[in-house]
Amino acid sequence: MEKSADEHVEFQEKPDHKGSVLEQDALYQAYASKDSEWHQAMTKRLLRKVDWHLLPFLILMYLLNFLDRNNLSQARLGTLEEDLGMGGTDYNLATSILFVGYLLMQLPSNLILTRVRPSLFLGSAMAIWGVISACQAAITSFSGLIVTRFFLGFVEAPFFPGAVMLMSSWYTRQELSHRIAWFYAGSSLANAFGGLIGAGVLGNLSGAQGIAGWRWLFIIEGCITVGISLLSAIFLPNYPASTSWLDEEEQGYAQWRLMHDAGEADEVGSTSIKEALALVFADKRIYLFILLQHVSLLSQNFQYFFPTIVQTLGYGNVETLLITAPVWIATFFVSLLVTWTSGKTNDRSIHIMCLMTVSVVGGIICTVTTNIGAKFFAMFLMPMGAVSAYQIIIAWVANSFPRPLVKRSAAIAVANMIGNTASIYGSYMWPASSGPRYIPGGSATAAIAFLVAVLAFVIRLVHAHMNKRLEEEENSGSQLSGLSELETRSASFTSIPILDFSQVKTSKSAFLEDLRDALVNVGFFYLRNAPVPIQIQDDFTKKALELFDLPLEKKLEIEMVNSPHFLGYSRLCAEITALKPDHREQFDFATELPAPGPDEPLYRNVVGPNQWPDEKAVPGFRKAFDDYLSELSTLAESFQILIAEALDLPSNALDQVFDKPQQHKLKLIKYPAPTTSDNGDSGFQGVGPHKDSGFLTFLLQGTPHHGLEVQNKNGTWISAPPIPGTLVVNIGRSLEALTGGICTATTHRVSLRPENFESSLGSLGPRFSFPVFQGVSLDLSADKISLQIPDSVRSLVKDEKVKSDAEATFNKMFHGCIGEGTFVARVTSHQDVGQRWYPEVLEKALKGQKDFLV
Numbered sequence: 001m002e003k004s005a006d007e008h009v010e011f012q013e014k015p016d017h018k019g020s021v022l023e024q025d026a027l028y029q030a031y032a033s034k035d036s037e038w039h040q041a042m043t044k045r046l047l048r049k050v051d052w053h054l055l056p057f058l059i060l061m062y063l064l065n066f067l068d069r070n071n072l073s074q075a076r077l078g079t080l081e082e083d084l085g086m087g088g089t090d091y092n093l094a095t096s097i098l099f100v101g102y103l104l105m106q107l108p109s110n111l112i113l114t115r116v117r118p119s120l121f122l123g124s125a126m127a128i129w130g131v132i133s134a135c136q137a138a139i140t141s142f143s144g145l146i147v148t149r150f151f152l153g154f155v156e157a158p159f160f161p162g163a164v165m166l167m168s169s170w171y172t173r174q175e176l177s178h179r180i181a182w183f184y185a186g187s188s189l190a191n192a193f194g195g196l197i198g199a200g201v202l203g204n205l206s207g208a209q210g211i212a213g214w215r216w217l218f219i220i221e222g223c224i225t226v227g228i229s230l231l232s233a234i235f236l237p238n239y240p241a242s243t244s245w246l247d248e249e250e251q252g253y254a255q256w257r258l259m260h261d262a263g264e265a266d267e268v269g270s271t272s273i274k275e276a277l278a279l280v281f282a283d284k285r286i287y288l289f290i291l292l293q294h295v296s297l298l299s300q301n302f303q304y305f306f307p308t309i310v311q312t313l314g315y316g317n318v319e320t321l322l323i324t325a326p327v328w329i330a331t332f333f334v335s336l337l338v339t340w341t342s343g344k345t346n347d348r349s350i351h352i353m354c355l356m357t358v359s360v361v362g363g364i365i366c367t368v369t370t371n372i373g374a375k376f377f378a379m380f381l382m383p384m385g386a387v388s389a390y391q392i393i394i395a396w397v398a399n400s401f402p403r404p405l406v407k408r409s410a411a412i413a414v415a416n417m418i419g420n421t422a423s424i425y426g427s428y429m430w431p432a433s434s435g436p437r438y439i440p441g442g443s444a445t446a447a448i449a450f451l452v453a454v455l456a457f458v459i460r461l462v463h464a465h466m467n468k469r470l471e472e473e474e475n476s477g478s479q480l481s482g483l484s485e486l487e488t489r490s491a492s493f494t495s496i497p498i499l500d501f502s503q504v505k506t507s508k509s510a511f512l513e514d515l516r517d518a519l520v521n522v523g524f525f526y527l528r529n530a531p532v533p534i535q536i537q538d539d540f541t542k543k544a545l546e547l548f549d550l551p552l553e554k555k556l557e558i559e560m561v562n563s564p565h566f567l568g569y570s571r572l573c574a575e576i577t578a579l580k581p582d583h584r585e586q587f588d589f590a591t592e593l594p595a596p597g598p599d600e601p602l603y604r605n606v607v608g609p610n611q612w613p614d615e616k617a618v619p620g621f622r623k624a625f626d627d628y629l630s631e632l633s634t635l636a637e638s639f640q641i642l643i644a645e646a647l648d649l650p651s652n653a654l655d656q657v658f659d660k661p662q663q664h665k666l667k668l669i670k671y672p673a674p675t676t677s678d679n680g681d682s683g684f685q686g687v688g689p690h691k692d693s694g695f696l697t698f699l700l701q702g703t704p705h706h707g708l709e710v711q712n713k714n715g716t717w718i719s720a721p722p723i724p725g726t727l728v729v730n731i732g733r734s735l736e737a738l739t740g741g742i743c744t745a746t747t748h749r750v751s752l753r754p755e756n757f758e759s760s761l762g763s764l765g766p767r768f769s770f771p772v773f774q775g776v777s778l779d780l781s782a783d784k785i786s787l788q789i790p791d792s793v794r795s796l797v798k799d800e801k802v803k804s805d806a807e808a809t810f811n812k813m814f815h816g817c818i819g820e821g822t823f824v825a826r827v828t829s830h831q832d833v834g835q836r837w838y839p840e841v842l843e844k845a846l847k848g849q850k851d852f853l854v
């Protein structure tokens, strides 16, 4: 019984969503500012339409896909075997050979899939299998049948992954699994219709025009398939942007949702299948699940022989097929019900055990009795139990290997592939010679169904045991990693996680878990729904742009070199990072604080009063700035607590780290488009590879340009494009130092490739970005503040060796006094300021850099 040979579609990348950066930006603007209630209502409105337009047609296609594969069992009730001179296990070979083609095509079809539009792909595949299916009518020999069945399997294989792929351009990952459950349930209906159509054809057309009934069956069903495949060009949508049944707002929103969901998809696409498989096989439970899925599929093999078995009830062919219809309709409703209760009660194993018991009883009754009423009853019991249980098993596999995502995909794929080989040999359990009672098949099915129940119970025990151990170890505070060796091997992330701040209220523990992972293994994350009123953000952005528009002489009035506190305006290329000038122009402002007294350590000079622009030149700037920095300071403060909690420390553990008041910096940066790209692959240096100095950085990307890049632990650069409604948050050297390196300050840069400044509608103009650097108390040093980070958090660090292009001179410095590290970093970045105010420090620091270089 085939149901899901194809589920490794999770390896597919999502199709590209067309649309220029500018168009995307318009979407960003439109949707980012809405609140979560609006998003919920909009999602509901959209899903209602998409469900009705997409699912029925796809289910119809799946129904035909299924029908064309399984109608051999109805054809057998006609004169198929007689006409083709078949006997013994010939029919079983004809059934199983289809799965050879079906399984062989898995890989190639998944490769093709990534390159074609889903609706075209699905429509063409369907037309071809429809033609081959109809051609079966012309077969005159058994060998002809075998060859045709092999190819039928081959061309039917791409449908399922293609359909899931199409759905994935409409549904988010989370929405998808529920839709796939409906999709599966639809196959029960296919079985029902198969019986009805078969009955109609064999009953009315046998011998019509001198053509055997089974040949008519293939002709009619093949032609229906081809007909529907042509309609797919009209009815099957491709992508949200080109769909007439959505209004403009819905089209935009549908795209916008998927752009958000795409982050994870990239991660899937770029992790090698080999790596994913290694992860899966390191978890011993996978062997149990593979076995479970395999025997579960084996326990459903009666389906191919169903019409034949029902025939033993003693009715004629037509009545037999009519009888099977209600069986499948009942199964359909039962499976909808039990997948629902299983989800509601969060139970899998007991559901499976109960359902399989129903199937065992069915198998036993079927074998031991010849009483027609009892046998008919058994016909209902077998599929109701086994088919419904299978749907729960699929969900169980997916839920048992939740993280990382690639592991889940691989687990599903492996369990399905190996599981489905049951369809190749399972059909031999039902040789025609064993009818009418089919004692070997019936009793073996009952035994196998029992085995499914036993395995479900074993897995339940294994999980219970694991949970208990976890609890004990947590209680005793022992050093539990809970991770297998393979899982700890690498945290070289391929995408940047997105955290949702609204979860702090709704499900804080989930938020903290994601935060913990981001802190120890990525060092970067997007933060959605940060509590910063959009109006304040917009006003600030507007005023910032006005500031950059001032004539140069106005800006030079507040040039940074005038101030010993590293605050003020820096011209293009004035700042130096990784020993090279950055191609950007900027204003550095900070929480307004007095300059340090003459007796205070020199490094305290990174704090001091701002140089404000002339209020008349940009009226309202100071207020807009203060409002924004004040919001961001509040947000930063809430992270003092969240980070402590994420690291399993008391929530006030980091209080000692911050001054009252604490200086935070807000930098306004403009990156003009480069005139040439003379910097090789990485493009022109907007800002060179570096780690920020502070605790956390909260970055607002003001324009839709790509260019911000983050270096993962392998040294690979990962793009961090702007995502609407989010801030980019990253760890600075101070937090890294305070946690003894448990939290990672991740190296990042801005690359100015000319293409980052272009969209299909023309030039994007300069890139603007606005980072807020959260400060810490400057007198601290890592050894003075000893945070006792629990082993349970330490053990989550997956990759100790980190490749970084950031300057290493500062690595040690930050482990001493944080103020000194920050001060030296500032002097070397702003050498004009250093030269004027701190020439000795600059000289020493430059020498330090040189020593480091030789």
Ligand SMILES: O=C(O)CCC(=O)C(=O)O
Pocket: 667, 669, 687, 692, 699, 701, 708, 748, 749, 750, 769, 770, 771
């Ligand atoms: O412009 C950006 O997106 C990043 C700027 C940055 O990393 C910095 O100024 O530290």
Ligand SMILES: [Fe+2]
Pocket: 690, 691, 692, 748
């Ligand atoms: Fe930075």
